[in-house]
Amino acid sequence: MKITIAGSLGNIGKPLTNQLISAGHNVTVISSNVSRKDEIEKLGAKAAIGSVADSAFLKEVFTGADAVYTMTPPNLGGANVILNTTEAGKAFASAIKDTGVKRVVMLSSIGADLPNGTGPIAGLYNIEQLYAALDNVAITFLRAGLFYTNFYNDVPMIKGLSIMGSNYPADISLPLVHPDDIAIAAAEELQKPSAGKNIRYIVSDVRKPLEFAKILGSAIGKPELPWVEFTDEQALTGMIQAGLPTEIAGLYTEMGAGFRTGKIASDFQKNNSPVSGQTKLEDFAKEFAHAF
Structure with a gap:
């Protein structure tokens, strides 16, 4: 299969790329960072350098692909985050429609069933709605739990104040996920036959x-x-x-x-x-x- 993945060689993109290449697929990796080109090619993939907000670039990269994995960078742009995330989703949706891609796996999140009151997740709700309106394409919304890697943001608090904390209590249950487990689930979904619009929660x-x-x-x-x-x-x-x-x-x-x-x-x-x-x-x- 010819598979295009967004996310560069990040915590999900790199293990996902390795799994797909090991399975014998022809993989193209999208990155906005030209310095990643050599590293991507050393893995055996093709590098596509450009912005996920650029629909013309995405159309070029998606042309001929059997399947694509899409994700939007967190805190896209640093300001107007929900708008920027949604606009990137529109670019993806436009490229998927115009190139006739038949299989899409989208990295989404728990809470993406809700239109508001979820912080940055609201942008993923908007993108799910855009993708759900696409005809003749099988889509899996991969709704991930709270990333373990977010705990690294707590290191300064632990070192400085000897506490962990946030604005939610100690006794609620929260779904967590490791990026490696997301990569495994994404690889499974990209390689298996599917139809319609489906939701798969990925929680570790x-x-x-x-x-x-x-x-x-x-x-x-x-x-x-x-x-x-x-x-x-x-x-x-x-x-x-x-x-x-x-x-x-x-x-x-x-x-x-x-x-x-x-x-x-x-x-x-x-x-x-x-x-x-x-x-x-x-x-x-x-x-x-x-x-x-």
Whole structure:
């Protein structure tokens, strides 16, 4: 198969590329960074350098592809994030339609069933709606849990204040996922026959924030590391003080509130979706300790 994937050689893109090449497919990797070209080609893939917001570029890259994997960069542009994410989705949808691609796997998120109140996830809701309107193309919306790798953002807080925390409580259950498990699921979906529009949740573990602190804390020699619930105002102020743009800090605060109320994870829980990923929180804790 000829398969085009977005996401460059990031935490998902690189293992996905390796899996598809190992399976004998002809793979093209989209990257906005020209310095990635040599690395992509060393893996045995073709590099396509350009912007995922450029529909003309995407049409060129998608032409002749049997399947495509799409994703939009987080915090696209740093400002007007929801609008920029949605516009990139429009470029993808236009290229898919105009080139007649028949198989698409889109990286989405838990909470993408909701139009608002979910922070940056709202952009993925918009893109799912755009893709759902496409005719004659089989699409899997790969709704991922909360990335384990987001915990790396907590390292300064742990080192500076000896706490972990956010604006949701310690005793709620949250779906988590490792990027490697997303890559495995994406590779499976890209290579298997499919029809219509389908949702697949990809989650590696379901745990509580009090367990985040205990398990990650134990891995770094801080077994008593507490989870602290912040108010929305405290969370917003803290992220801004840490250097996040005000808009992005506001979106993440809204997302945290969505976790707190349970709305973001509600569809995953309501549908009794399986926890199919292989990497549990204890496994990731070893990676976290190595990076810490």
